[in-house]
Ligand SMILES: Nc1nc2c(ncn2[C@@H]2O[C@H](COP(=O)(O)OP(=O)(O)OP(=O)(O)O)[C@@H](O)[C@H]2O)c(=O)[nH]1
């Protein structure tokens with residue numbers, strides 16, 4: 001902030017852009033561990049990573065040229081209990097997919113220890129069946145929000161893009177085996193396309 005005369009938001013954006021200058025160093029450091037898997041946890045503020053040109057650049061450089069890469073997008077349980085929260089998050093997930101279009105994306109429902117079994121089932125169902133999402137929107141939203149939500153979910157219905165959410169909880173170490181299986185399936189199908 002002091003060096004470039006920026007406020008906190010501008011400084012965070014510049015810091016994430018400047019990361020590109022350190023990619024070689026970061027790669028070298030990671031390589032020293034000779035890892036089987038690398039997880040790169042990026043900021044929840046999407047404009048810091050996903051929406052900057054540097055995001056996809058960093059993702060492809062840190063992939064070490066490997067084809068076995070995937071983006072995992074988290075739907076935070078705190079934000080998706082109502083249809084309108086779910087739809088806003090779905091829009092964000094779709095724009096991340098649009099930005100990293102060459103990399104397969106797996107959507108995760110995170111922090112599910114905060115939800116009941118019924119709530120988890122309802123949200124996972126919304127992700128697979130947009131008609132169910134429209135029904136819940138009709139039931140639980142009203143006015144302009146309902147109208148907008150219906151229009152947006154109709155776009156998803158027309159795109160036919162359903163992607164199942166994988167429920168996970170870090171706190172309870174729940175669902176991670178299913179996420180891991182999903183990642184392996186993505187990597188295996190990518191390999192067969194490649195060869
Ligand atoms: N109950 C519950 N809380 C969690 C879980 N994972 C993280 N948290 C908590 O959620 C809060 C916010 O953490 P995250 O959602 O990981 O967010 P962050 O990584 O700080 O920020 P961004 O990723 O940039 O949004 C912290 O208090 C975490 O301890 C989980 O599986 N269950």
Ligand SMILES: [Mg+2]
Nearest residue numbers: 041042043044
């Ligand atoms: Mg985080």
